Amino acid sequence: MIRFRNPGTQYSTQIQVIKQLYNALSEQAYFTLEDMAVVLAQSKMMTAYGYAGEDALRLSNTEQESMNSAKMNAKMYAEVFRMLGWVTPYDENSSYPLVFTYIGIHVALAEGDCSRLYEQCVLGINTPTQLTDNLHYDEKVRFFKCALRSFIELDGVMYKHELCLGPMSVNDEDESEFAKMIKGICSLRGDYKRLKKAFEKLADNLDMKTTPVDNCTRLPIAFMKNCNWVESVQNKSLYGKTMSCLRITDHGIEIYESIKNMYDLRLDQYMNLDDNTKYAMIRLGTYSMLMRAGYDMSPVSDLIATDRKQCKNVIGDKELLFSPAQTIRRNQVEYALGYRMGKGTASQYCIDTFNSVVSERDALSNTQIWTLNLPSEVATSLLNGKEDADFLQVVHEMSLSGKNSTQIVDALFDNYENATQTTFYPLIATLFKIMGFNCKFSRPGDNGARWDAIIDDHNRSIPIEIKSPTEEQHLSIKAIRQALENKIILLSRKTHTTSPEVSTLAVGYYMPNDRAEVTRLISDFKETYGYRIGVIDLKSLLSISVSILIDKKGFEKEKLYKLEGLVSANI
């Protein structure tokens, strides 16, 4: 099966990016991923961690290349542009650096809407090519032509997994193989289990999980939607249950009708041509793409006529469907078209000129650690609910069974991995009560209660935003926003006494994935609104509570009222 990677799929962004790149890099002999990254950042086409421009570069400048988001972003565009035939390797022996292609330059310099040329480039995608080494697949197919035909033969509608089982896994030059593929998909229809089984078998044969196979459909679907060839529809008739499917549009049908009788030249046939015919095919293929895209080709009409004569033995009177920049190496293309890329100034951009502030960013990821060394007693007077008693009982039993406090924390933590709001909210309230805070939880689904729990204090009440692991395992920015909202509501509605200086809390199963961004937002909120937002995870709360229950040691409670940022506590 053809593996389409999953890079940036927005048409408008792809066009904006190639234009910016050409504008900045066309004078260079070639360009590297670093050149691309710097240009993208400087033209505000890339953001990192909430910053644009050079700040984004500084924040993403790390020695570990796969962690350098600026470079990875550039690589993503390089891959999609190479697929569209807008850029190509400078050197025959390595994938990078790159140069612009003739078609790529036309896209970059287009003054108007270049959707028609874009459409030609999408149709130009075919395999195999001279530009794609080390592939894990060997299908020979002009994928999008084959996909459009498949849609038409399958009554206009397809489910995405049928793309994997169909046009992505077929040699479209072999009519019988194509017919067999269509028949195969028809035989799956009517029973979703059959489709599921076939898809799982395909993934198995590819030695892949089903999710990455599914991901391979994103880029082709995006290309087809960008070209307005297909649209999303809800369909129940294919597999007896409502599924989000794709339907070919009138335009998609029109495009297939316009290309189906063209002479579709592929690499194998091209390689068998004599040199003069090869060069004529390159010119004819390139100029035909431009002509179909609405370019005025009258200045080269004589040359086109001569090349047509040269190719007549092969293509007859048919129009040529052949995208040289997407099929063969640049030397031949440039020779035939009479130009030479790879001349100009040296590569000029280097990410290292932008001092890395990754360490500062990493510092933001740090959490403060609360030590549990103060003698503490359990606040038994607060623990009078059934859920409190149940929790104490569980801890007690674990302790009796010989588990130490660390083992108890780990066991409890695992027990609550799939907890819903109904069990998680009371648990959090119980844990705060063990620490001596009068915490009350709200009934899940009670829209009148704005916070999920609250520490009810005479003067310093603290609202708590809770995310159960079934809502989100890792706390996110969403919880931080809600914690801010809780604070504002509490100050406005005055249902409990508090003051602006007292913290508002967000509690979740795990700490946020992107700790730096959460910390930065907490700091932004403090600077803008003046409120402290504290973040604690379940393991820390369990550690404090079990430590108080078993080891009679706790933390300095006063810290909770002024907590800002991420905090952990370990036994």
Add this chain to the structure above:
Amino acid sequence: MRIFKESVDRKRLSIINDMPISIDIRQSSPGRVRFKNGSTSQIGCLGCINPRCMSFSEQEIECDYVSSFPCDKSIGVCPVDALSWDIVIDAPTIDICKCISCGICVSRCPIGAMYFSEQGEVHINSNTGYTEKNKIPDSSVKDIHLSQIKQLIKIPHTGILLNASDTLFERVYKKPLGIDSKYHNFIGRNLLIALGCKCSMRRIGDVYTRMDAIYLSSTGTFGAIEIEFGRDTLEAVRGILDDIAVLHTRYGIHRNNNKAMVICLQLPNERQGYWQVVKDIKSVEKIKIGTVTVGGLMFLLWNGCTLKPENDLYYLDYDNMDLRNILSKETGVAEIGLSKRKLGIMEPMK
């Protein structure tokens, strides 16, 4: 290297024989141009070079109040890709299946050649009276053409593009209610630009720039924008607090200078937490978040108005959820032809 030109250059260019002094815009027929001598006429599509109905200028899509804002650079006027240029007839063409009748393209036609039918369908007048369409586009003709377009934009365009009614809005709202989410921000941004604001929209796929857009009104009011087509309006309010903080700390825009707004398809119902939370934010933070509907913005545009959110004009909360009153004053339309609570455009539905 020979670079070929796209065949978008016009084969013929229209030149107006006599420059009108005003254009009366009307529903169900093309705009009527009025000349100095008192005579009137209808002029068909001029096939403008750089047609305003098709594309915004770069200045319009870049809100320079925040120069480093990483904005989307799409310049298409039609927020739902319903408009394309027909190179055979040298005029725009509308896909009525996609068109949401926002009126942005219609409002930008310099000669009033685009107009709405009563049902809200966009039509294009191709009658070329009072023009010479057969001029070969050499550079002098091009200059005249461009200069005439510039003048036409400046002359008064008066009248109403489309009269609001229940039936019309029912038809118009059918499409945005089910439209692909990728169009939401485009609808919001493009309406704001058409209403005289500069507006920059977050690039699709940019997960780090959290606000949907930023705007600067023609009178200098700046603010962050959250666009919400669904029911999760509370998330939009939280988003606004986030936007204000990020713009305050990272872009140097003081929170008091940020007149943020939520653009929603329908006003939240009266009992939704949105209204009370907006009031809480005003009470505690003295920040007044504006709320306006897509239909409300369309109504302003159809009535030839601009968006002037000065003095927290669009601030609505639990104590006042009435957008009708504001729009009535802004447009001078005393009785808006849309029933109370209809589609949640002027008041909450429930």
